[in-house]
Amino acid sequence: xxxxxxxxxxxxxxxxxxxxxxxxxxxxxxxxxxxxxxxxxxxxxxxxxxxxxxxxxxxxxxxxxxxxxxxxxxxxxxxxxxxxxxxxxxxxxxxxxxxxxxxxxxxxxxxxxxxxxxxxxxxxxxxxxxxxxxxxxxxxxxxxxxxxxxxxxxxxxxxxxxxxxxxxxxxxxxxxxxxxxxxxxxxxxxxxxxxxxxxxxxxxxxxxxxxxxxxxxxxxxxxxxxxxxxxxxxxxxxxxxxxxxxxxxxxxxxxxxxxxxxxxxxxx
Amino acid sequence: xxxxxxxxxxxxxxxxxxxxxxxxxxxxxxxxxxxxxxxxxxxxxxxxxxxxxxxxxxxxxxxxxxxxxxxxxxxxxxxxxxxxxxxxxxxxxxxxxxxxxxxxxxxxxxxxxxxxxxxxxxxxxxxxxxxxxxxxxxxxxxxxxxxxxxxxxxxxxxxxxxxxxxxxxxxxxxxxxxxxxxxxxxxxxxxxxxxxxxxxxxxxxxxxxxxxxxxxxxxxxxxxxxxxxxxxxxxxxxxxxxxxxxxxxxxxxxxxxxxxxxxxxxxxxxxxxxxxxxxxxxxxxxxxxxxxxxxxxxxxxxxxxxxxxxxxxxxxxxxxxxxxxxxxxxxxxxxxxxxxxxxxxxxxxxxxxxxxxxxxxxxxxxxxxxxxxxxxxxxxxxxxxxxxxxxxxxxxxxxxxxxxxxxxxxxxxxxxxxxxxxxxxxxxxxxxxxxxxxxxxxxxxxxxxxxxxxxxxxxxxxxxxxxxxxxxxxxxxxxxxxxxxxxxxxxxx
Numbered sequence: 001x002x003x004x005x006x007x008x009x010x011x012x013x014x015x016x017x018x019x020x021x022x023x024x025x026x027x028x029x030x031x032x033x034x035x036x037x038x039x040x041x042x043x044x045x046x047x048x049x050x051x052x053x054x055x056x057x058x059x060x061x062x063x064x065x066x067x068x069x070x071x072x073x074x075x076x077x078x079x080x081x082x083x084x085x086x087x088x089x090x091x092x093x094x095x096x097x098x099x100x101x102x103x104x105x106x107x108x109x110x111x112x113x114x115x116x117x118x119x120x121x122x123x124x125x126x127x128x129x130x131x132x133x134x135x136x137x138x139x140x141x142x143x144x145x146x147x148x149x150x151x152x153x154x155x156x157x158x159x160x161x162x163x164x165x166x167x168x169x170x171x172x173x174x175x176x177x178x179x180x181x182x183x184x185x186x187x188x189x190x191x192x193x194x195x196x197x198x199x200x201x202x203x204x205x206x207x208x209x210x211x212x213x214x215x216x217x218x219x220x221x222x223x224x225x226x227x228x229x230x231x232x233x234x235x236x237x238x239x240x241x242x243x244x245x246x247x248x249x250x251x252x253x254x255x256x257x258x259x260x261x262x263x264x265x266x267x268x
Numbered sequence: 269x270x271x272x273x274x275x276x277x278x279x280x281x282x283x284x285x286x287x288x289x290x291x292x293x294x295x296x297x298x299x300x301x302x303x304x305x306x307x308x309x310x311x312x313x314x315x316x317x318x319x320x321x322x323x324x325x326x327x328x329x330x331x332x333x334x335x336x337x338x339x340x341x342x343x344x345x346x347x348x349x350x351x352x353x354x355x356x357x358x359x360x361x362x363x364x365x366x367x368x369x370x371x372x373x374x375x376x377x378x379x380x381x382x383x384x385x386x387x388x389x390x391x392x393x394x395x396x397x398x399x400x401x402x403x404x405x406x407x408x409x410x411x412x413x414x415x416x417x418x419x420x421x422x423x424x425x426x427x428x429x430x431x432x433x434x435x436x437x438x439x440x441x442x443x444x445x446x447x448x449x450x451x452x453x454x455x456x457x458x459x460x461x462x463x464x465x466x467x468x469x470x471x472x473x474x475x476x477x478x479x480x481x482x483x484x485x486x487x488x489x490x491x492x493x494x495x496x497x498x499x500x501x502x503x504x505x506x507x508x509x510x511x512x513x514x515x516x517x518x519x520x521x522x523x524x525x526x527x528x529x530x531x532x533x534x535x536x537x538x539x540x541x542x543x544x545x546x547x548x549x550x551x552x553x554x555x556x557x558x559x560x561x562x563x564x565x566x567x568x569x570x571x572x573x574x575x576x577x578x579x580x581x582x583x584x585x586x587x588x589x590x591x592x593x594x595x596x597x598x599x600x601x602x603x604x605x606x607x608x609x610x611x612x613x614x615x616x617x618x619x620x621x622x623x624x625x626x627x628x629x630x631x632x633x634x635x636x637x638x639x640x641x642x643x644x645x646x647x648x649x650x651x652x653x654x655x656x657x658x659x660x661x662x663x664x665x666x667x668x669x670x671x672x673x674x675x676x677x678x679x680x681x682x683x684x685x686x687x688x689x690x691x692x693x694x695x696x697x698x699x700x701x702x703x704x705x706x707x708x709x710x711x712x713x714x715x716x717x718x719x720x721x722x723x724x725x726x727x728x729x730x731x732x733x734x735x736x737x738x739x740x741x742x743x744x745x746x747x748x749x750x751x752x753x754x755x756x757x758x759x760x761x
Contacts, residue, residue, distance in 0.1 A: 002393030005344055005375045006401075007354075012345025027738070033413045033444035035321020039348030051738035054663040054684040058318035061445050066417060080315025080751055084664050086740040096343060096414040097445050100383055126343035127378050127414055 013124040015131025016138045018044045020091045021052035022168030024202035027087040030058040031074045032095025044169040057081040061097040088203040092121040099125025120145040136225040157211045162193045164223030210234045272533045277423045279459040281447035288630045290660040296653035303631040315751040321444030325453025330408045332503030337372040337404035342412030347375035372402045405507035406436040416443035438464040458530035469515040475499040477519040479527030483703030494567045514538035522702045525605040532634035546642035550612030552649045578708040589715035590618035601625040602681030608642035615650040623655030668748040693732030695722045
């Protein structure tokens with residue numbers, strides 16, 4: 001049986017460029033073919049955001065990079081990105097061309113990371129999977145390669161929670177979902193790192209991820225790997241709610257379970 | 269020298285076939301001089317932003333055929349454009365009063381193991397399943413970077429499936445990495461149509477092929493007056509309708525960058541004459557285009573009458589617009605030949621064209637005839653265009669240029685470009701229907717649209733005040749071509 005897809009509702013691994021666009025003042029830097037970014041934005045985009053759409057730097061891999069390798073080209077596009085794009089975080093993402101050819105992105109990125117530049121990389125060649133899976137890969141990459149290095153106070157902040165819920169842009173209502181989840185969780189007395197969208201706090205918010213008392217995953221499975229990774233890395237426990245709470249009753253169920261988990265009083 | 273070779277499954281990319289370039293800065297006149305002196309060279313960029321690729325351009329044409337299916341042999345991300353073309357397909361059906369049809373596009377969904385073991389089996393299964401589900405009259409297979417690099421033998425697979433299913437199963441090679449000029453994808457689509465769908469003519473008919481995207485049907489009246497019938501291709505045509513494009517009396521281009529290959533192929537292989545004048549934008553352009561059409565269709569007298577009548581009809585209103593727009597400046601950004609058309613329209617309406625950022629440049633089209641050079645026509649008719657710039661859709665360069673030139677109006681042909689004008693407080697509009705500006709009425713259409721746009725300044729001024737830019741202050745102070753390498757003819761400015 002063929003595994004064909006008619007009318008796809010999701011994107012390839014590189015679709016995660018939209019998760020990066022959803023982080024305030026972050027920019028994806030693509031090492032991919034010339035059309036990848038535009039096609040992804042056509043399916044998942046909602047305008048350019050801060051530096052999405054046509055603004056996204058890209059090596060626009062051509063035949064020379066496929067034949068001779070594209071590491072040099074990537075290096076020069078990263079250098080240009082730092083000069084031209086005013087961002088707090090640069091996330092290098094690869095496409096099929098680079099991943100099949102086998103460019104050593106880690107080595108190129110390391111040169112910039114050693115200079116202390118806010119740069120992260122992840123291999124996200126389209127054939128590797130969906131944007132749901134790569135969302136987890138890229139969030140973990142940002143934590144490991146960027147957040148971890150900037151961890152300031154190595155202590156847990158009581159009542160601080162990281163939330164991993166709707167994948168940005170995959171659900172057209174992602175921004176509203178995240179805003180509301182943040183609002184209601186703050187309503188029961190938590191401090192919330194929502195990390196993506198209008199109500200997020202950019203890289204400074206990301207830098208406090210390790211300080212959270214616990215993590216909340218609101219999704220069937222996407223995001224669980226991030227929470228497990230954080231548990232392993234910083235011993236942060238997590239609470240998993242397997243669907244998006246919609247409606248008054250489900251929202252109450254969600255909040256009561258979170259409150260239980262957090263040990264808050266059930267006064268509300 | 270012929271560029272059309274229907275024996276080869278793959279058509280050469282534009283950089284090779286037409287010597288197309290994606291970087292130039294100078295005046296339009298200088299660019300043309302470079303072309304005819306044989307001195308045109310491409311430029312490279314050490315920093316670049318995402319563009320578009322050939323596979324989207326190929327799908328843009330093939331996805332709109334009413335009774336064909338398209339199989340995209342690629343990972344699922346390459347199918348990201350299915351939904352937007354599907355939208356166009358559905359909207360276009362309504363505009364044309366066509367019966368409700370759902371787009372038939374399938375992704376073979378190439379995955380990691382396929383990049384190691386090959387994905388031909390997957391392709392064959394998908395083609396069979398597509399045939400079983402929708403019973404199309406033909407199936408086109410568009411390729412991708414992934415299928416190209418792993419070396420799947422798509423041509424053999426489609427040949428075999430054609431025999432098995434008894435319908436044309438046609439390969440269309442449009443790997444994104446192969447060309448910097450994504451209009452190469454149009455050529456790929458047309459190559460597959462002419463190679464495997466079009467049949468030798470039985471007899472000549474009174475149809476005129478119109479190579480277009482999905483624009484308004486502006487040619488109906490004109491052609492009917494002349495006793496001919498329009499046949500709009502490739503979008504919203506049927507496989508049967510495409511088969512006998514070889515019998516048509518002529519081929520009309522709305523944009524030679526789009527239809528270069530199919531126009532030349534139909535003429536060269538089946539003797540269908542292609543109208544070679546630049547498309548009819550602006551008065552002078554429309555006059556000469558009409559006269560050539562009259563000559564080819566043997567209706568010279570009728571055409572002269574129409575020309576005289578139309579001049580009389582539009583001139584009073586046109587003069588009003590010219591008066592209104594006198595002294596105003598404009599900047600435009602568009603694909604190659606349609607950008608040249610917009611230059612003509614703006615000049616005709618009395619604007620000073622301060623500059624143009626055009627995505628690429630084809631020195632000559634597939635017909636090899638310098639008469640089709642729309643930019644040369646602009647320069648001859650309206651004078652040189654300063655700050656003519658071939659930009660490959662690099663928005664960082666365009667923002668830098670707009671910030672310098674600060675025109676009174678920005679005209680854009682592609683989504684994702686017009687908002688930069690808005691962010692800088694420049695009245696801007698996006699127009700993606702080529703036919704909107706076509707012919708005599710098109711000049712007035714543009715005039716009306718422009719008047720609307722520049723009269724609404726306040727909203728944009730507020731908008732600009734609250735906009736942020738992702739570009740660094742450093743960048744906006746640099747020369748726009750700081751990241752260019754490689755020598756082109758013409759002075760860098």
